[in-house]
Amino acid sequence: MKKKSQKSEEIGKILMGFSILMFGMNSMSTSMSPLAESPKFTNAMMLFSNPILGVLAGAAITAIIQSSSASIGILQSLSSQGIVSFGSAIPIIMGQNIGTCATALISTVGASKPAKRAGIIHLLFNIIGTFLFLTLFYIINAIRPFSFMDNFITPVNIATVHTIMNILTTMVLFPFTNKFVEITKRLVPAKSDSKIVGAxxxxxxxxxxxxxxxxxxxxxxxxxxxxxxxxxxxxxxxxxxxxxxxxxxxxxxxxxxxxxxxxxxxxxxxxxxxxxxxxxxxxxxxxxxxxxxxxxxxxxxxxxxxxxxxxxxxxxxxxxxxxxxxxxxxxxxxxxxxxxxxxxxxxxxxxxxxxxxxxxxxxxxxxxxxxxxxxxxxxxxxxxxxxxxxxxxxxxxxxxxxxxxxxxxxxxxxxxxxxxxxxxxxxxxxxxxxxxxxxxxxxxxxxxxxxxxxx
Missing domain, CATH: 1.20.58.220 (Phosphate transport system protein phou homolog 2; domain 2)
Structure with a gap:
């Protein structure tokens, strides 16, 4: 009976967490609805259709709040107001992937060399993945323009783009994991070991x-x-x-x-x-x-x-x-x-x-x-x-x-x-x-x- 009670309690915690998340997303969306009527803000969003500006903005926002989930949530809230196009959202999403490395890099301050290497691998993986994805995407767009670029993006579209980008990046870079390790060992070399080592x-x-x-x-x-x-x-x-x-x-x-x-x-x-x-x-x-x-x-x-x-x-x-x-x-x-x-x-x-x-x-x-x-x-x-x-x-x-x-x-x-x-x-x-x-x-x-x- 106790085991069944614990299971019900865990399910309740999951549902409660999901409810709080949805409530927060709804509150955020409601608070941002006035921005849809602001010409200055909508014009500012158009600037992010420039890939470089979009990536920098996404990375900066995510690094400041130290949460890619939160920054994606903000972007989804804006998109629900119909003020974010695919052309503006895609570079921002790519930048968010880079910005999420900030937490890992901060945690390596004062840490061991392996921890520093792990943070660098995380950063390199996301930077290279973003560069490859954006380069391929805009080359194809230049050859055969995508019809949806000026369309408004939805929260579901944002989640889909983010998922596809990460899956493709992982598939492409996964075979080179050993190379990443070699690079980080050169960037963060280990000190020579003593004869009998301690802590x-x-x-x-x-x-x-x-x-x-x-x-x-x-x-x-x-x-x-x-x-x-x-x-x-x-x-x-x-x-x-x-x-x-x-x-x-x-x-x-x-x-x-x-x-x-x-x-x-x-x-x-x-x-x-x-x-x-x-x-x-x-x-x-x-x-x-x-x-x-x-x-x-x-x-x-x-x-x-x-x-x-x-x-x-x-x-x-x-x-x-x-x-x-x-x-x-x-x-x-x-x-x-x-x-x-x-x-x-x-x-x-x-x-x-x-x-x-x-x-x-x-x-x-x-x-x-x-x-x-x-x-x-x-x-x-x-x-x-x-x-x-x-x-x-x-x-x-x-x-x-x-x-x-x-x-x-x-x-x-x-x-x-x-x-x-x-x-x-x-x-x-x-x-x-x-x-x-x-x-x-x-x-x-x-x-x-x-x-x-x-x-």
Whole structure:
């Protein structure tokens, strides 16, 4: 019963709002009726048949009152008195579209760079749309004059012209949305990012960009790439101190891990927020990839921290691997870092067609993990390495293998990016052994990353 009552209340609010709107329009129309008998005013309206004056007038009025709906309402009220022609109204309507950008531009004062870019995109879109529409309209009118230009326009005609103009503008300019983003990035360049960023970096994730979710998503993607860079740095420093422990690098890994946790929290919330407003399937797919990837980055940083802690344990206990083990770990480290950096290039360029090769790298790391563990067991049996070091090595190789697993997950998400339906039974790992591209890449990697010969 309560739910039904709430529904009735909402319907009542809608009807009440519509009634107030109609009452206001009627009052405005009544108050303007004396203008129909004023020769000066009707002559002034004729001036707006000049396209430039009409556009400027429409833009100025809308910018002053900061509402395109209100300025259109005023124009409709005037038209109901039979004093506005099509020739005068059309340029004014075009100008109103430009004037409505004033609110968006004012809201960007003191705002983040993405918010400023959104305001500029709004302005550029409307200015270019108005220019194209008016140019085409008056070229056609010059070639074959429209018979209705001197006729009085009605409120319904105004609404129709406004709707048609916006639909056509959107249809023409929609394919160039990425170009608009590029232009605004040049007009409002981002400052270079610091190594580990704070609140200033996340201010780019502006909720006011919800009106342009495509731009908001691009900002999120750019920051996710920054997060990937920090993850790579954490892994690289962690594996470096396994052989040569450095306390400064150890604490750097710890700080990076905390920063990456913050990235996941901020980015995850932001992308989930804007994902509800994404229309294009490609944007929805990218949002899914970002959400998947940032989770993988965060887990990779956790494993990097685990590796660093293993290195610290070795330093605290004054333990060292044998020369043979150190040689194997050097090749192992290079294979892992190349795996991550290769995946970063694929992710940054969204080159999903190359995602299959990520699996070849992951398979290489898995093979090397098993081989290194087996070799260490042999050394323990031979008495050339201790059981205690065996436990530490097992922790390190387990973390490395899990990092490569998370890299594989990123590859799978990229592989799915442009599929219409995500079918988990048809993922990238299906029939890998029969995939020639996977086989060829894996073969080359095995040749490139050969473990040293056993002593």
């Amino acid at each position: 200033g970096e996340f201010s780019r994730l502006d909720t006011r960009l919800i009106e342009t979710p495509g731009l908001a998503l691009q900002e999120a993607f750019d920051i996710s790439n920054k997060m990937f860079d920090l993850t790579i740095e954490a892994v690289e420093e962690a594996v470096d101190i396994v052989e040569n422990f450095n306390e400064e690098k150890y604490y750097s890994v710890v700080r990076l891990e905390k920063a990456i946790d913050l990235y996941e929290d901020k980015l995850g919330s932001y992308v989930s927020f804007i994902a509800k407003n994404l229309v294009l399937k490609s944007d929805q797919a990218l949002a899914s990839v970002i959400l998947q990837a940032i989770g993988e980055f965060e887990r990779m940083s956790d494993h990097a921290k685990n590796i660093a802690q293993s290195a610290k344990e070795m330093d605290d206990k004054k333990l060292n691997f044998s020369d043979e083990a150190r040689g194997e770990l050097e090749v192992y480290k290079k294979a892992l870092l190349q795996t991550i950096k290769f995946t970063k290039n694929i992710f940054e360029s969204l080159n999903y067609k190359e995602a299959i090769k990520i699996e070849s790298y992951e398979e290489l790391v898995d093979y090397m993990t098993d081989e290194i563990q087996l070799r260490h067991i042999e050394r323990v049996k031979a008495g050339t390495c201790s059981i205690e070091l065996g436990f530490i090595l097992s922790d390190i190789t387990t973390s490395v293998e899990r990092i490569s697993d998370h890299i594989s997950n990123i590859g799978v998400s990229l592989d799915h990016m442009y599929e219409e339906e995500l079918d988990q039974t048809k993922h990238i790992k299906a029939n890998l052994k029969e995939n020639p591209e996977f086989i060829e890449t894996y073969k080359k990697l095995r040749e490139e990353f050969r473990l040293p010969m056993k002593n």
